[in-house]
Amino acid sequence: xxxxxxxxxxxxxxxxxxxxxxxxxxxxxxxxxxxxxxxxxxxxxxxxxxxxxxxxxxxxxxxxxxxxxxxxxxxxxxxxxxxxxxxxxxxxxxxxxxxxxxxxxxxxxxxxxxxxxxxxxxxxxxxxxxxxxxxxxxxxxxxxxxxxxxxxxxxxxxxxxxxxxxxxxxxxxxxxxxxxxxxxxxxxxxxxxxxxxxxxxxxxxxxxxxxxxxxxxxxxxxxxxxxxxxxxxxxxxxxxxxxxxxxxx
Numbered sequence: 001x002x003x004x005x006x007x008x009x010x011x012x013x014x015x016x017x018x019x020x021x022x023x024x025x026x027x028x029x030x031x032x033x034x035x036x037x038x039x040x041x042x043x044x045x046x047x048x049x050x051x052x053x054x055x056x057x058x059x060x061x062x063x064x065x066x067x068x069x070x071x072x073x074x075x076x077x078x079x080x081x082x083x084x085x086x087x088x089x090x091x092x093x094x095x096x097x098x099x100x101x102x103x104x105x106x107x108x109x110x111x112x113x114x115x116x117x118x119x120x121x122x123x124x125x126x127x128x129x130x131x132x133x134x135x136x137x138x139x140x141x142x143x144x145x146x147x148x149x150x151x152x153x154x155x156x157x158x159x160x161x162x163x164x165x166x167x168x169x170x171x172x173x174x175x176x177x178x179x180x181x182x183x184x185x186x187x188x189x190x191x192x193x194x195x196x197x198x199x200x201x202x203x204x205x206x207x208x209x210x211x212x213x214x215x216x217x218x219x220x221x222x223x224x225x226x227x228x229x230x231x232x233x234x235x236x237x238x239x240x241x242x243x244x245x246x247x248x249x
Contacts, residue, residue, distance in 0.1 A: 009052050014064045015054035022198070026193075027187055041161065051161050054168060059222060063210060088102065122149065129225065220246065223238065
């Protein structure tokens with residue numbers, strides 16, 4: 001969470017958050033008040049402030065997280081190695097598929113995040129949805145603990161605190177639209193200068209040839225567990241994926 005008072009950025013991991021944080025620090029007219037990387041707003045919530053959240057196709061997030069681990073980086077990489085799953089970190093499509101299968105398995109939820117065990121099992125959500133909800137809700141863990149599975153989407157719509165969305169896939173355009181929408185919050189010249197000078201966001205370099213593709217069964221499991229993100233932010237892609245990968249009669 002990056003807080004400028006009248007503007008708050010909800011910095012979900014693997015959605016371009018490092019790039020967006022740098023952009024906001026360069027272009028926002030307001031002084032920075034506090035920064036707690038990837039942490040919820042909680043007590044500092046001001047409902048009158050603009051709350052911006054970033055999103056990304058869940059499958060692309062899994063691939064980005066896998067590439068990060070191939071570089072030997074990240075707490076998740078170290079935890080999976082300690083669990084004896086280090087063999088999945090090989091720069092192949094099979095390795096990536098095994099990685100996704102492990103992350104979709106609720107029995108490994110505690111290795112992903114200490115607080116992910118209950119939501120993974122009771123709500124049937126995936127890790128990327130969980131990460132999103134941690135930032136999108138003011139009191140995420142209490143809300144998730146009190147939410148029946150069939151009420152999750154409705155409760156999310158009522159309790160989410162974000163007002164604006166940045167899609168990683170169209171990030172530069174979305175940032176320009178954000179600046180135009182809130183001219184009192186941004187210096188347009190500084191914003192454009194930053195975007196011109198930084199036309200690429202940071203990505204992991206290892207195994208750049210890997211593709212965001214999975215087998216049918218794994219893809220359907222991913223769609224089911226990440227359905228909140230797909231239905232809310234990528235509805236057309238979600239419909240296409242379900243039609244493509246659903247078992248045929």
